[in-house]
Amino acid sequence: MSDPALTPWQVREPAPGDAAPFAQLHARVWRETYRGIMTDEVVDALAPEQFLPMWEQVVAAYAQGRVADDGRGFLVAVIGEEPVGFCRHGPARDEDPPAPHQVWSLNVASEHQGSGVAQELLARGLGERAAYLWVAQGNTRAIRFYERQGFALDGTENLDGHDGVVELRMVRPAPPG
Template identity: 40%
Template structure:
């Protein structure tokens, strides 16, 4: 497995990866009709292309030329953010859970920074992963309308070096 920056040429494969991860992670947690309504491959491919070209970096985990996970993080997107840096996403295909891929992505993308993130309240696996990495729920909660699900905010504070 290799880690490398995503490029605009990765947009279609990245979007397919992202969609598959959403189905695997959120399928058991949300209304299937809402999930499928949110997963338009053409729209996600366009968004991936735009975000890779103009947004914060995305780092891909690739095995045999197939993306199996990604991470992206950057400046806080919320005006009332508790910290200036946000972990936007870490996704890994279910077949790669427990292999260290998510940890490698998190370490490479976030390093030892203080950061916050939003995670679906019902996603116990992800919450445990973040807790192992020093993230703690801080009481922040918001409704994620596209999936009609609640998200919890988690923070990780690191001492400045």
């Protein structure tokens, strides 16, 4: 993990006031990331309002101390008050998972990609445990990032039910010993 004194961002759990700014970041990251992967019509229609209910639910759960104790976690990264990224992870959601833990989402604003914030979010969320995730086919930057974090494509594909996106599964084994 990075030395907090040397990093410009703070990684923390969601807090009151995070819902709207993170919904805006969520929509922006998806518009930037999925252009050329999803149809332009779908990408152009992405809006913060689509993501706001999920963010409101997450923020409320953390504010009320109703966080699940089943390994679920949600971390956000901010610089001052500006949201720059988030990571959501938890128990595997697939019927026959290759690992017991799954990265559900990891999104970082384009201007902060390559800064180390995604690595920090992933490291704090997962530690060194075995995990897997789904990444959109064509999202080469993300695939390369996950490979540097110890994940490897395992040849499994999934045609996502929304927007015709083909997802590729990546798996990271537990460290030896």
